[in-house]
Amino acid sequence: MSFGERTSRILLSTPVLRxxxxxxxLFGISIFVFLVLRVIPGDSIVGAFGIETGVLTPExxxxxxxxxxxxxxxxxxxxxxxxxxxxxxxxxxxSTGISIASLTAKSLPVTIELALIGTILGVVMGIAIxxxxxxxxxxxSDFAGQLFGLRALAxxxxxxxxxxxxxxxxxFHYFPxxxxxxxxxxxxxxxxxxxxxxxLVLGIAVAAxxxxxxxxxxxxxxxxxxxxxxxxxxxxxxxVQSRHVLRNSLIPIVTxxxxxxxxxxxxxxxVENIFSLPGMGRQVLYAITKREYATVxxxxxxxxILFITINVITDxxxxxxxxxxxx
Amino acid sequence: MKRDPLKPKxxxxxxxxxxxxxxxxxxxxxxxxxxxxxxxxxxxxDPLEQNVExxxxxxxxxxxxxxxEFGRDIFSRSLDGMRRSxxxxxxxxxxxxxxGVILGILSGYLGRWFDQLIVRLSDVIFAFPAxxxxxxxxxxxxxxxxxxxxxIAVVYTPIFIRVARGPVxxxxxxxxxxxTRILGFxxxxxxxxHILPNVTAPIVVQVALSLSWAxxxxxxxxxxxxGTQPPNASLGLMVSEAQPIAAFAWWALFxxxxxxxxxxxxxNLVGDGLRDALDPARRSS
Numbered sequence: 001m002s003f004g005e006r007t008s009r010i011l012l013s014t015p016v017l018r019x020x021x022x023x024x025x026l027f028g029i030s031i032f033v034f035l036v037l038r039v040i041p042g043d044s045i046v047g048a049f050g051i052e053t054g055v056l057t058p059e060x061x062x063x064x065x066x067x068x069x070x071x072x073x074x075x076x077x078x079x080x081x082x083x084x085x086x087x088x089x090x091x092x093x094x095s096t097g098i099s100i101a102s103l104t105a106k107s108l109p110v111t112i113e114l115a116l117i118g119t120i121l122g123v124v125m126g127i128a129i130x131x132x133x134x135x136x137x138x139x140x141s142d143f144a145g146q147l148f149g150l151r152a153l154a155x156x157x158x159x160x161x162x163x164x165x166x167x168x169x170x171x172f173h174y175f176p177x178x179x180x181x182x183x184x185x186x187x188x189x190x191x192x193x194x195x196x197x198x199x200l201v202l203g204i205a206v207a208a209x210x211x212x213x214x215x216x217x218x219x220x221x222x223x224x225x226x227x228x229x230x231x232x233x234x235x236x237x238x239x240v241q242s243r244h245v246l247r248n249s250l251i252p253i254v255t256x257x258x259x260x261x262x263x264x265x266x267x268x269x270x271v272e273n274i275f276s277l278p279g280m281g282r283q284v285l286y287a288i289t290k291r292e293y294a295t296v297x298x299x300x301x302x303x304x305i306l307f308i309t310i311n312v313i314t315d316x317x318x319x320x321x322x323x324x325x326x327x
Numbered sequence: 328m329k330r331d332p333l334k335p336k337x338x339x340x341x342x343x344x345x346x347x348x349x350x351x352x353x354x355x356x357x358x359x360x361x362x363x364x365x366x367x368x369x370x371x372x373d374p375l376e377q378n379v380e381x382x383x384x385x386x387x388x389x390x391x392x393x394x395x396e397f398g399r400d401i402f403s404r405s406l407d408g409m410r411r412s413x414x415x416x417x418x419x420x421x422x423x424x425x426x427g428v429i430l431g432i433l434s435g436y437l438g439r440w441f442d443q444l445i446v447r448l449s450d451v452i453f454a455f456p457a458x459x460x461x462x463x464x465x466x467x468x469x470x471x472x473x474x475x476x477x478x479i480a481v482v483y484t485p486i487f488i489r490v491a492r493g494p495v496x497x498x499x500x501x502x503x504x505x506x507t508r509i510l511g512f513x514x515x516x517x518x519x520x521h522i523l524p525n526v527t528a529p530i531v532v533q534v535a536l537s538l539s540w541a542x543x544x545x546x547x548x549x550x551x552x553x554g555t556q557p558p559n560a561s562l563g564l565m566v567s568e569a570q571p572i573a574a575f576a577w578w579a580l581f582x583x584x585x586x587x588x589x590x591x592x593x594x595n596l597v598g599d600g601l602r603d604a605l606d607p608a609r610r611s612s
Contacts, residue, residue, distance in 0.1 A: 028451040036463055154591035156543050158550045158563070159584040162570050170574035266456025270547055284459065285551060288466040300463060304454045 022308055029304045033297050034078050081297060091294035093287070100298045103283060108302065111268050111279035113184060117199035118264050122206025123257055129207065130214025131246075137219060145211065152208035157267045160201050161274040168197070177275045198275040202267050206260040213256040217249035224248070250321050258314030262307045341604035348600015354593030358409055358586070365410035372400035374407040374560045383576050393578035395568065401579060404560035405586050411561050412590070415472050415554075416541035419479035424534055426480075427487020432522060434488065435495030436514070446492075449485030457482045457540070458547050465553045475554050479541050490533045494525045528605035535598035539591045546587055562587050
């Protein structure tokens with residue numbers, strides 16, 4: 001094997017190609033986010049001063065432009081943002097004066113915890129209802145399961161959240177999110193109570209598609225030859241269900257969960273705002289209303305990195321549950 | 328009139344065979360009629376008219392869905408909100424489908440660097456949660472209805488690219504398409520006669536599903552205060568405005584929410600029905 005051949009083999013190997021494509025996607029995202037936020041008609045100065053912008057002298061505006069870093073050309077602004085993003089402090093939030101990295105360090109764990117709780121609740125509910133539905137297709141229990149799937153798809157998270165807040169706070173006088181947010185390590189019990197309802201709202205959104213996928217995957221696998229063989233061999237129905245049917249249906253379920261985890265990050269933006277959880281979603285929305293370019297850019301980048309990481313993890317899980325994918 | 332048993336049945340026949348399709352069509356039709364009423368102003372009250380003496384009243388014969396804290400009629404506001412939601416989502420999905428299908432077909436058909444570029448660009452957009460991207464775009468464009476539509480269209484275009492590109496990749500390698508190319512027919516004719524018909528069915532289904540997502544995104548944006556601005560009525564905004572009063576006035580929260588749910592359920596069921604009707608493999612005889 002010549003040197004060149006070996007190099008190209010390494011360069012074209014799956015992990016290298018994947019990392020390359022992830023990096024190029026991230027690069028594309030960073031440019032896209034940057035450009036999207038630059039077509040803004042009003043700029044950070046208007047965001048900070050509101051209608052008082054009109055009374056600023058041209059010199060003051062020029063100084064502020066230097067202060068906010070929007071006096072430079074677009075490519076230079078992009079480079080300086082990238083530099084601060086990669087160097088780890090991600091730039092500064094102007095209205096609070098804190099580095100975006102330390103803001104993110106506080107809010108990212110909240111969002112990740114919320115997303116994990118939502119996914120776990122969603123997957124458990126989805127697989128349970130899907131299995132329940134698939135046991136007797138066309139029966140009443142199947143219909144009930146499918147109806148749940150449809151309702152959960154159609155009731156937006158903010159409607160569900162508002163309803164829960166209203167009912168819990170006024171009828172049951174139990175509303176843990178009314179208190180100041182506590183972190184998991186400060187008071188785990190209180191924290192979990194505060195995460196319960198938002199997690200449930202996101203979980204129901206995840207459960208619906210997971211349930212649909214589970215149901216159709218199970219129904220498809222049940223008809224396969226190896227299942228019939230297993231039943232013919234006299235394997236107990238419980239074992240056929242768990243070892244043969246469910247395990248072989250897992251791939252579409254894992255794929256769906258991975259996709260939903262991504263959507264859940266979007267849902268978190270809304271849910272965090274209703275339940276006043278200080279996560280990434282609130283950080284982004286606050287930054288958008290204050291027109292803090294740097295904060296929005298960096299936060300959105302963090303979201304995108306999270307999203308891509310989830311895709312990679314989903315990919316790794318496939319290989320674990322389906323040895324056939326291993327090359 | 329008896330139908331000829333040998334005559335092939337049309338898509339409409341198969342659509343009517345699917346229960347979910349029929350139910351969905353009825354729900355959707357109801358919401359479309361409601362929106363048309365709002366377009367022509369056939370509403371019991373002016374959706375913006377404030378009547379403080381009638382504030383926070385429950386449903387009655389005068390105010391079918393009750394009133395909010397300014398005494399505005401929730402029924403009329405729901406009608407007007409539905410009109411707005413449908414306008415935004417229909418225009419958003421039309422833009423997304425138009426550009427998505429063209430780009431998807433071209434990218435699948437032309438292949439090479441153009442395909443690479445388009446696929447990479449869609450990957451970039453796919454890497455964001457939809458509402459977050461729409462949020463960022465709306466915050467930059469502004470929040471009148473066409474700007475919201477544009478933002479939602481950007482978010483959903485890649486889905487159409489992907490849906491259109493897939494079948495093109497398969498069809499263009501089929502022998503009959505290769506033969507037409509060898510016979511010297513123009514690319515345009517191949518696209519129109521052989522490729523487009525194969526893409527139509529998945530696109531139509533996708534349109535129904537995307538419309539339901541677009542409605543959810545639009546109402547989500549309005550809920551966060553980045554879509555329709557008060558005092559105008561929008562279903563998402565009405566839910567958000569109902570938050571503080573929902574404990575005493577359940578109707579302020581319930582009816583707008585029910586409208587959103589009905590239209591989204593309707594669109595999903597129509598999507599299911601279309602999928603069954605347009606896919607020969609799923610047709611139950």
